[in-house]
Amino acid sequence: MATPEAAQPSAASITPHTGKLGIMIPGMGAVATTLIAGVEAIRRGYAKPIGSMSQMGTIRLGKRTDNRTPLIKDFAPLAPLDDLVFTGWDIFGGNLYDAAKTAAVLDRDQLDAMKPFLESIEPMPAVFEERYVKRLTPKHQKVGKNKCDLANQIRNDIAEFKAKSGTDRQVMIWCGSTEIYIEQKPVHQTLEAFEKGLTEDDPDISPSMLYAWAALKEGIPFANGAPNLTVDIPAMRELSKKMNTPICGKDFKTGQTFIKTVLAPAFKTRQLGVAGWYSTNILGNRDGEVLDDPDNFKTKEVSKLGVLEHILQPELNPDLYGDMYHKVRINYYPPRGDNKEGWDNIDIFGWLGYPMQLKVDFLCRDSILAAPLALDLCLFMDLAQRTPSLRGLGIQEWLSFYFKDPDAAPGVYPEHDLFIQSMKLKNTLRHIMGEDLITHLGLDYYGE
Amino acid sequence: MATPEAAQPSAASITPHTGKLGIMIPGMGAVATTLIAGVEAIRRGYAKPIGSMSQMGTIRLGKRTDNRTPLIKDFAPLAPLDDLVFTGWDIFGGNLYDAAKTAAVLDRDQLDAMKPFLESIEPMPAVFEERYVKRLTPKHQKVGKNKCDLANQIRNDIAEFKAKSGTDRQVMIWCGSTEIYIEQKPVHQTLEAFEKGLTEDDPDISPSMLYAWAALKEGIPFANGAPNLTVDIPAMRELSKKMNTPICGKDFKTGQTFIKTVLAPAFKTRQLGVAGWYSTNILGNRDGEVLDDPDNFKTKEVSKLGVLEHILQPELNPDLYGDMYHKVRINYYPPRGDNKEGWDNIDIFGWLGYPMQLKVDFLCRDSILAAPLALDLCLFMDLAQRTPSLRGLGIQEWLSFYFKDPDAAPGVYPEHDLFIQSMKLKNTLRHIMGEDLITHLGLDYYGE
Amino acid sequence: MATPEAAQPSAASITPHTGKLGIMIPGMGAVATTLIAGVEAIRRGYAKPIGSMSQMGTIRLGKRTDNRTPLIKDFAPLAPLDDLVFTGWDIFGGNLYDAAKTAAVLDRDQLDAMKPFLESIEPMPAVFEERYVKRLTPKHQKVGKNKCDLANQIRNDIAEFKAKSGTDRQVMIWCGSTEIYIEQKPVHQTLEAFEKGLTEDDPDISPSMLYAWAALKEGIPFANGAPNLTVDIPAMRELSKKMNTPICGKDFKTGQTFIKTVLAPAFKTRQLGVAGWYSTNILGNRDGEVLDDPDNFKTKEVSKLGVLEHILQPELNPDLYGDMYHKVRINYYPPRGDNKEGWDNIDIFGWLGYPMQLKVDFLCRDSILAAPLALDLCLFMDLAQRTPSLRGLGIQEWLSFYFKDPDAAPGVYPEHDLFIQSMKLKNTLRHIMGEDLITHLGLDYYGE
């Protein structure tokens, strides 16, 4: 029996990595500094890239009895950490050593050991629009006559970075704040309307869209760590396809939602009903401050709420999930800083409807969880760009694994189940490298 | 690209269900009464078979855009609930109405509504050996001149039940207590040695083995809800193969271990390290009482401890899981009765080694979680028996989904990850029914 | 050494209980029906008055070695449960059997066993003003030409109840909803202004004030289970003094705040600092529905937030409590009904400032906790009314034990510490009964 997939590509068709890979980051706060300081610490042998599937993960090839389980980084032709060069934009200015101290994620000693390196990176002035993030006050921002001008300033920054850094390829990843909630408007529907909107300063074009547009125009893959609309609009999909440049989902799947997309599939696969799911978060970093504004929280809320519906499919399982009450709260709570805590109460029911409860308390660290996801996305988006069978797809659905809000082709529902996402990612790697896909059928061990 | 699996069978080769299916249960306490009363309540329309994949679960066929997602029970030719007939053995005697009242799992009102039905089922006297369960005192037990005689009394019970009940096929499922921990001895290595041991009253042949041997001799599939050694020995595998009769893993995967096999794969897929995992349980039912004996607890402990090692594979990920400290405790705590509570503290670490914690408190119900697993196992084991491509395999690895201690072919490591188990189960159903396997690659939605 | 208290009264001066005591309840929902059904169940010997200090509590008299520890109800001349007669007002109408079924607090079987009794109590039409509780729609309400007329209708109800029930004395206790937050206005400052406001339909006179005014005018003690302003205004204190009729604090101290006033004194007595305290609640009863309105929540929030400041006294302990971040959230969460859950995260710090955390998850039952408090308050307020040395005080500070928002004399800070409150209550009972106060000095056991 054949799997229904298309003919298998040859690993040889992937353009090999050479030279340097530039990582360009709009928003150089807690996540970006944790990523960059971390990559440097790893390069120096101070620490391990824990949490990064691309660096620490293994992939089983062939049968269980074959004992072929290489590291992913030894299997797929990813750019090595030594070849990464970082830059970015930020509204607060200052160098990354200072930014990392303010973020207070990493130990002071650790930062001090890499002080000259961190001081050597200074964010470029960023595009900012108060309407989108009211709680922050920029100190270091671009001025332009309209949004088109601002977007072209970004393109110019890219060109200068290419020249100065000598990088062969670039990836852009948004690590800035959550913008306020907006819905799709006509300006988002076609590339033409969008580009017209740029020159007309359309209020529905947010700063993150300017970065995404600039990146795609330059043939640079774009990933989005926040729940902003950004590339989740027809205009950007059109541009992505046109430029043969990958885009993907949005909003790093870190703390509570990470756990949610683990537990919900477990309930579903066991056909345990869910009567209610109450999730609350406390966090005290800048992210918490921004999300204290209801308009910004709404963007995050929509991203977080969609998860359960997609996984549990109440329309297919009305007896189990038809009456589920789902509530998500985020509270700014300064005593914790970046050390977020998520508490979930889940009311489930089993055999004959008898109720049970599950409570989960996750004392996590926001940027520590996000940084390795950002790293993997950069490396995999770069790989996608070099892989003929992926580059042209536009949306890289196989990277759904990393997002609270994964993207998928129009008409196809996104996969939120972390385990389906993981399988999709790994089978995609097997596929592009010419290995057999894994189905976990495994009857042949028994001599069928 | 072809999956490496064998040629696909035709669904037509499966013997259809006809007549009645007999469910024979050694140990008619909390789980068995909850199962039987529950099935009757469902047949009468009082309640739903929540928690049962075979009854409530759906299976996606074809592509996501095909919208083919039937109920499993409408897809695979399972025996319908209306055709199940129950019997069993118990050391306490009395009818099932009284046993269910003692178990105190289901509401009194619910039991009263089915009183005549439950009163009509009276367990047969059971085989009991004090050495294996010291905390219980039997009131209703078989007497025989040796273990061979006792085992043949069970075979005789089976024969009488077949005749009296008019069932066409039977399945046996152990829902009795956890026996003390024993290791494999020579008597367990071959069928010949085992059958000699029966006549010689070998002390290493436990009561549960007598039931399993009797079932297999009669061509009846045998499943094991407890962590006892039972069929997990070469002699039984030999008998299973010889009789073309399915066996499978052991120890229902219900509360804490269910959650553990959900979270551990999540940490692993995200390459989050685990420094320690402390699990404690409080429960107040008969199971808790039996497990208060250290010898019986050891059997359960071994079953519970193996889970993490198999999922996390410390040998492949020494930086992440090489120093993990795993501890499992079970405490008899009468105030809760059957309403078990499991509390887990998990010390994980992420990017650069920064520590985080996850705490899970599961207020569950032991028998409510176990009953639908028992049901599914009966129906799927019966299906396996009717399916030529499965029957001859002996061990039904595709049913690993249901067990704390899944069984696999010699030389093949068992799969503990709930999501791999679920995929294995569903792809096996697709396979025997002639449907395409699912790999979650899904590139073809993008017009590759 | 003498304690600085006034000369001790004689127990003989207390008017003994005779006849019947009428309990008049505005708001006959979950709390009131749980109280009344419970008292009846206790009278019939079906259950115990657990949670009621007046019924189950003991009081130590004399030295530890004296072994004099009577039940409080055997020590103080309280009205016995057999002599209580219940009535009240409600906006939903219907009898108490139906109201109790809707509240879904007590088991159906329990209610059915007392059905005729519960059906025999029918609430009188209530005063309602939409402005104060927007989420509810009354079906059974008084109509009057102004607030003075409505208040006098209540006085008339009281008079009729006295006559019809043959009760010798009455107590009124508000078990209705939380009204919206209002601040003191001129109309609340004097009795004269208030009574003028009644005739002028002043919008700042809420329904609960009408009941309190009517009760006090009739010489009936008034207690308040909700955080409404009600008697917490100079006008009512004036009336209370003038009528020699007791009033007391407000808002039953049940779930999370009960625990908070237990833990905060513990931290303080050990000089452990508090950096932050985050409290969230989920509840699904009518109370939760009403509190989902931000205006009503504010009344509750103010009541809940004051607690920590009063106990921890940051002005005296700025190093320990000066920077505390305190947040309280209430979420309407229907899956739970009356079974509220409160989760607290507390960030404390100890020796040299090292941080620690305490998490408390309280799976409680709102009305089950409140009902015995309501009972005690009725009995103790009646006792106060019969005790010369208490009656004239107006505010009964010794009953602070029962309230989230205890009341105290102007210029005296209220005591929120549950243990000080308990000591205050018990020493007050000792005092009025002519027993030695307890100081816990206890040096004399050592032959000093």
Next chain:
Amino acid sequence: MATPEAAQPSAASITPHTGKLGIMIPGMGAVATTLIAGVEAIRRGYAKPIGSMSQMGTIRLGKRTDNRTPLIKDFAPLAPLDDLVFTGWDIFGGNLYDAAKTAAVLDRDQLDAMKPFLESIEPMPAVFEERYVKRLTPKHQKVGKNKCDLANQIRNDIAEFKAKSGTDRQVMIWCGSTEIYIEQKPVHQTLEAFEKGLTEDDPDISPSMLYAWAALKEGIPFANGAPNLTVDIPAMRELSKKMNTPICGKDFKTGQTFIKTVLAPAFKTRQLGVAGWYSTNILGNRDGEVLDDPDNFKTKEVSKLGVLEHILQPELNPDLYGDMYHKVRINYYPPRGDNKEGWDNIDIFGWLGYPMQLKVDFLCRDSILAAPLALDLCLFMDLAQRTPSLRGLGIQEWLSFYFKDPDAAPGVYPEHDLFIQSMKLKNTLRHIMGEDLITHLGLDYYGE
């Protein structure tokens, strides 16, 4: 009305502090080094003595409206921190800088800043007997011909310390390990028997008893941070009385038991029943290692289990506490080091018997909680020694506040309720300083 206490002493009768106070500590591990490094850090102004009632606590004097609330250290004539001199004994040798590093309680930076000071303190060789602590292997121990000789070596150490340090007074406080559980034997019944046992090497005389005997013989107050029997025997009480030298309770009340003695009084004062209380602890320090031995755990268990019975008094409240199931578990769990975690599940019941649950998770730090208790005990025991009305009492019951296992006069039950203990301590201070005792009656604010 007069309180029944004896005539009030005059504050003037207390011998004032002069010169230096020597603190002598058997067992210089985590608690002792945290105490000593902490006191030094506080003396240098690096940190605050958080958790110490003697240093940070205030005491209300007079009426609430008097606004007299001095710090306790400004009220009672305690020795100031500047005048403390530390020494002690330990079986591992090495200086305190190294011991503190091994304990890993305080941050390395903090220790480094005081390195010369900590290095200057070297423990003297300790008395050790393997039978009492099997899990530890001493490197630095006294050798003697019998226990009498060993005890006199301790007395000699004391004499040398007095001379060398120039301290005017000393206090001894046991901060060593938990010894195995032993019960009282004849050798413990009289001083004469005990002293005979010393020369006869009686196996029931433990090392901690040698220290206590030596201290009392030298007129030095002795406090006990561990649950060992030590001074809890008639022989030691006799010696304490004879020498006019204070002794007190045992086993620092820190993490879980601290919380337990807070919650249990809360349930009791509200007459909430307790069906079960399950407490589990995970800790990874040397204490955890020692307590992994069942014989040593038993000593701790007995100390921890007694708490609830004494507070809840099931004999007085059989309906509420008569059937309580109480279980305490301690698990050695290395990933946490000194950062202990205690998890409690409490099954309570309220009005009519309805069940509720409370779960408490305390992420604490063992030595951070213990160190300030050790400090307070030293200062208060020294004060007791200088106070005529306390010195002669032997047992200082007013210091019960600090102990899991408080001591009381024969025939008097000990007080475990933290709030009674706190009141007892503060009223004792008021009493010896000639202030009015506080009863919380407070009727006089109302012009009675």
